[in-house]
Amino acid sequence: MKMVQAIIRPEKMEAVKKALEEKGFIAMTIIEVRGRGEQKGITLEFRGKKVDVDTIPKMKLEIVVKDEDVEIIIDTIRASARTGKVGDGKIFVLPVERMCKVRIDD
């Protein structure tokens, strides 16, 4: 089992959710986050004065899948969240040791 964590643009959340749903991945956790990448956010220039917006709102999506599904998930998120501009986000894949349901003793 693996956990795929994707940091994506908030405005792409719906498209990503829909794309994953079409591929049969329904369960997910969505968290509103703020952060920055290598560019240190966005710098706006006003008449030579710099204004830094150093953390940008993003959405974080967490989804736990079988090992063999990881590539499909990555491809699907890439295809649906990409704009080609800086700030499209990152995808991390983490190992998951166990998953237990709260409702029943499995």
Added chain:
Amino acid sequence: MPINAGDTAWIIAASALVMLMTPGVGFFYGGLVRRKNIISMIALSFIAFALVSVQWVLYGYSLAFGPDVGGLIGGLNNICLQGIGLEPTGSSTIPPMLFMLFQMTFATVTLAILTSVFAERVKLSSFIVFGLLWTTLVYDPIAHWVWGGGWLAQLGVLDFAGGIVVHISAGFSALAILLVIGKRIGFGRDLMEPSNIPVALIGMAMLWFGWFGFNGGSALAANGLAVNAIVVTNTAAAAGALVWMLLSWKDGRPASLGIVSGAISGLAAITPAAGYVDIFGALLIGIIAATVCYIALTFRIRNGWDESLDAWSIHGVGGLLGVFAAGVLATTAINGYSGLLAGNVHQLAIQVIAIVATVLYSLIVTFILAKGVDMIMGLRVKEEEEYVGLDISQHGERAYT
């Protein structure tokens, strides 16, 4: 006539009621945009209020209500309120200075309505320059034509409280600006959810409340006509709200925003007719306005017009319907004016001339102004500023920390 204390007290109160409509528009629009633009949207209405307030006392009032020059514009005799005194003149029972104040609140709310088309993408400095030009060259002349003794007033046009002056001018100008400013980045592709619907509903509450002063105050007296105006205003708003609710229920679930949009369409449409129709006319106006504005809004969305907050489909179309309806439904029982139903074809013809003239004038002059400002300073913010949002990029503030 000597000053009438009751009339004067009512118009002072009505001015305060209408003043609240300008920030009301801001809150209504603000709740409808994304969370990164809510401050900007509310601020645009406050800026409109401040900007037009100063413009109005310096020269705007004179352009709109100064002595008629060729039926087109007011003279400059009342610049800086020269000759606008505190004692009533002619048949008036309120101080001229109070009439000036009351009319000022109409000019401010009109520019605020127009901010719809600037939502989430306008450069603040360009908005200020454009707003000053627009209120000077579009609002003031049209106000003069209709209320200041200009050519439409001479024809005998019926516009009780601003269907032409406020709603048609703002609504159709918004379309012209759209041609210049273009869509928001990602419009129709990305999710653009309203950031705070309760805030939008509070804004609408301020609008509905203020509208009693808008239409009731337009009687310029504390009399039966003012009472009738308020009653028909509320009736049309309520009918519009219910009709839009039913229409949207048929297409899914009745969103609160649809219900209040229906009310605004009814309010915009009853505005020109409020001094001439009875409650049956008001019900009809509310029902028709909500239906037609609903169609106009879906038409706009289908065509991918990013006139984001519907100044055109609700204010523009609603106002246009109301100006037409005044020429059909006016009944002599209310205020001595008659429309088509009372056999007066002439009145309807005048109303149609007024609609065509003001729609064309708004579209053409506004387009030229917007194009000019765009070429010289750029109407839009840079792409990354738009992405970050206008709250941070234009005001250096964040709504939700």
